[in-house]
Amino acid sequence: MTAVADAPAASSSAGRPRRARPSWLGLVVQPAAVAVVFAAFCVWLATADLTTAERTTLNPSALVTYTGEHLALTFASAAIVLVLAVPLGVLLTRRPFGRAAGPVLVLANFGQAAPAVGLIVLLALWLGFSFWTAVIALVLYAALPVLRNTMVGLQSVDARLVEAGRGMGMSAASVLFRVELPLAVPVMLSGIRTALVLLVGSAALATFIGAGGLGLLITTGVNLFLPKVLVSGALLVALLALLIDWLGRVVEHVATPKGLR
Amino acid sequence: MSRTDSPTASSSATEVSGRSILLDQVTKRYPGQSAPAVDGITLEIPAGKIVMLVGPSGCGKTTTLKMINRLIEPTEGRVVLGDDDVTDIDGDELRRRIGYVIQAGGLFPHMTVAANIAIVPKMLGWSKDRITARVDELLELVSLDPATYRDRFPRELSGGQQQRVGVARALAADPPVLLMDEPFGAVDPITRQRLQDELINIQHELQKTIVIVTHDFDEAVKLGDWIVVFSEGAHIVQYDTPERILAEPANEFVENFIGSGAGLKQLTLTRVRDVDLAEAVVAKAGESGREVAARVEAAGHEHAVVVDDRGRPARWPSLRQLSRLDVVPDGTDPQLPVIGSGATLNDALDTMLVSSAGAALVTGRRDAFVGVITVEVVMEAITRARKAAAVALEGAPVGTNTGPLPVVGQPQDAPLAAEGDPAEGAEAETEGDRVADGAGPAGDRP
Numbered sequence: 001m002t003a004v005a006d007a008p009a010a011s012s013s014a015g016r017p018r019r020a021r022p023s024w025l026g027l028v029v030q031p032a033a034v035a036v037v038f039a040a041f042c043v044w045l046a047t048a049d050l051t052t053a054e055r056t057t058l059n060p061s062a063l064v065t066y067t068g069e070h071l072a073l074t075f076a077s078a079a080i081v082l083v084l085a086v087p088l089g090v091l092l093t094r095r096p097f098g099r100a101a102g103p104v105l106v107l108a109n110f111g112q113a114a115p116a117v118g119l120i121v122l123l124a125l126w127l128g129f130s131f132w133t134a135v136i137a138l139v140l141y142a143a144l145p146v147l148r149n150t151m152v153g154l155q156s157v158d159a160r161l162v163e164a165g166r167g168m169g170m171s172a173a174s175v176l177f178r179v180e181l182p183l184a185v186p187v188m189l190s191g192i193r194t195a196l197v198l199l200v201g202s203a204a205l206a207t208f209i210g211a212g213g214l215g216l217l218i219t220t221g222v223n224l225f226l227p228k229v230l231v232s233g234a235l236l237v238a239l240l241a242l243l244i245d246w247l248g249r250v251v252e253h254v255a256t257p258k259g260l261r
Numbered sequence: 262m263s264r265t266d267s268p269t270a271s272s273s274a275t276e277v278s279g280r281s282i283l284l285d286q287v288t289k290r291y292p293g294q295s296a297p298a299v300d301g302i303t304l305e306i307p308a309g310k311i312v313m314l315v316g317p318s319g320c321g322k323t324t325t326l327k328m329i330n331r332l333i334e335p336t337e338g339r340v341v342l343g344d345d346d347v348t349d350i351d352g353d354e355l356r357r358r359i360g361y362v363i364q365a366g367g368l369f370p371h372m373t374v375a376a377n378i379a380i381v382p383k384m385l386g387w388s389k390d391r392i393t394a395r396v397d398e399l400l401e402l403v404s405l406d407p408a409t410y411r412d413r414f415p416r417e418l419s420g421g422q423q424q425r426v427g428v429a430r431a432l433a434a435d436p437p438v439l440l441m442d443e444p445f446g447a448v449d450p451i452t453r454q455r456l457q458d459e460l461i462n463i464q465h466e467l468q469k470t471i472v473i474v475t476h477d478f479d480e481a482v483k484l485g486d487w488i489v490v491f492s493e494g495a496h497i498v499q500y501d502t503p504e505r506i507l508a509e510p511a512n513e514f515v516e517n518f519i520g521s522g523a524g525l526k527q528l529t530l531t532r533v534r535d536v537d538l539a540e541a542v543v544a545k546a547g548e549s550g551r552e553v554a555a556r557v558e559a560a561g562h563e564h565a566v567v568v569d570d571r572g573r574p575a576r577w578p579s580l581r582q583l584s585r586l587d588v589v590p591d592g593t594d595p596q597l598p599v600i601g602s603g604a605t606l607n608d609a610l611d612t613m614l615v616s617s618a619g620a621a622l623v624t625g626r627r628d629a630f631v632g633v634i635t636v637e638v639v640m641e642a643i644t645r646a647r648k649a650a651a652v653a654l655e656g657a658p659v660g661t662n663t664g665p666l667p668v669v670g671q672p673q674d675a676p677l678a679a680e681g682d683p684a685e686g687a688e689a690e691t692e693g694d695r696v697a698d699g700a701g702p703a704g705d706r707p
Binding site for chain 1 (some may be wrong): 330332353354355356357358359361363364365367368369370371372373380381385414415416430431440
């Protein structure tokens with residue numbers, strides 16, 4: 001009886017660096033590209049020949065304000081989505097509530113399938129033109145990926161692991177927090193990242209109900225026919241989305257349990 | 262494998278640390294199904310023994326197992342562990358007192374080997390030092406080097422190693438009872454055999470009460486002190502020792518389940534050292550060939566066994582060869598059919614067949630020659646084993662159903678909640694064999 005009784009673990013050395021390199025590369029290239037494009041935009045902004053109207057809309061302090069508003073909309077909605085959708089997803093995967101899963105997913109699908117512009121304007125007519133109305137519309141829009149990925153992540157945890165945990169005397173809650181959720185984290189986080197990117201994009205629509213954000217540049221550009229402002233707005237929203245996506249990836253990479261990486 | 266210096270080793274090889282289990286008229290009905298999955302089963306599992314639950318898929322053996330730790334709650338009936346009725350206590354608290362092993366180990370992939378093993382001790386509030394010491398001790402028990410494997414993640418282990426860690430995890434808090442659900446189903450045959458041998462060794466050391474579900478009858482024969490054969494609805498068809506099930510299958514169902522070669526399977530239950538070996542004329546190198554031949558003739562034998570100066574068999578010349586020799590030569594014949602006395606009759610027969618000698622030389626301690634085993638010896642041993650097995654055991658543990666199927670092979674009037682091992686005397690003889698089964702390759706064990 002020696003320690004080498006079994007065939008040596010073939011995967012032990014080969015398995016470790018499997019996924020590390022490409023994801024590491026992606027994590028570096030993406031922010032670098034964003035930084036380069038943003039630098040180019042700044043240079044263009046400083047040197048371009050702009051009309052007075054354009055210069056007023058695109059002045060740096062205004063841009064910072066718009067970006068701040070945009071981020072506030074994004075993160076406020078994201079926070080609410082997390083607080084609502086993650087526990088709901090957990091609840092719907094528990095046995096007594098399993099039957100409710102179908103109807104709730106249908107509802108969430110409605111939220112996402114409805115055109116975001118329509119949703120935001122209709123809600124504004126009902127709840128008034130304000131920041132929080134925009135947030136509610138965005139929450140409805142972004143809840144689905146978080147909810148669905150939470151459920152999928154939890155459902156894809158091997159049922160035998162849950163049984164093993166229960167069989168050892170872990171309580172249902174303990175199995176949830178120490179086994180199921182840690183194992184579902186990668187799938188859940190990718191849903192959250194998808195939701196964040198959706199939110200950055202659709203937060204641009206908040207400007208229709210006067211809730212600010214970078215969308216203001218786009219509407220101004222369209223209304224006053226200022227293509228440079230329009231393109232600047234679109235570019236900034238895109239860069240912000242890419243940046244947030246990158247942040248999400250970093251968090252995913254760090255938060256994925258070591259044994260799964 | 263030193264367990265003597267560990268702070269938590271509470272059991273020695275002689276002490277039974279397991280506790281008996283009693284399922285008393287336990288029934289499981291699932292809503293929407295007319296027939297119960299398990300129908301009024303009464304099953305007594307003696308302390309410190311390995312009991313195998315076998316039967317076709319879907320016969321309710323796994324359900325029966327899971328009702329012992331109440332992973333599946335019985336609809337009716339009582340579950341008794343040792344002296345305690347555990348039917349109504351908190352299920353989680355009960356399960357912490359019962360080890361549970363599933364196929365492929367069921368290790369948590371996001372935790373290291375050490376963290377996996379430490380789960381139950383942590384829940385029981387052990388100190389950090391005690392847990393660390395216990396993890397290392399258990400890894401050694403399952404033949405994994407603690408320094409190498411402690412901090413690995415499950416996916417960095419082979420299937421067999423994962424299964425070992427699974428067993429270590431189940432043993433972490435030193436539970437008296439171990440439940441295993443198809444524990445060796447997911448590993449290759451060679452690893453499976455090794456794991457089975459190790460389980461036998463571990464059991465020899467710890468003397469737990471172990472209940473194992475399997476669909477592999479050979480595994481049941483190899484590991485089990487007792488075997489429960491189930492048919493549909495967890496009806497107990499036969500509850501008996503492996504010897505008796507092989508020799509006296511209760512009915513056609515059991516016969517079919519054993520499959521072909523029941524006689525051959527019986528050969529694995531007896532050791533070479535337990536049969537009466539044939540004697541042989543022993544000679545040493547350097548003796549006169551004629552003289553030895555004369556001795557062989559006088560004894561009425563065909564061959565003489567030439568041993569070296571340490572008593573190990575070297576050659577096996579026939580009478581004709583001897584009569585042609587002036588002096589018995591030195592040197593060892595590498596083709597000699599030799600078998601250790603710890604081997605099973607199955608191995609001995611195999612050696613004979615391969616060497617086409619119709620007999621094999623048996624060696625005992627330090628490979629010294631002890632005798633010759635022949636086909637006739639094997640035949641006689643089988644006949645005797647069958648005769649012995651044909652006599653029903655007194656006071657065997659109880660296994661019945663309240664359902665319509667008749668119960669076979671068991672005395673109905675045996676006491677239900679008999680304490681300790683109800684078959685101590687009747688089983689002592691075979692027990693020695695079984696425990697030695699795995700000790701073959703690991704003779705260094707005390």
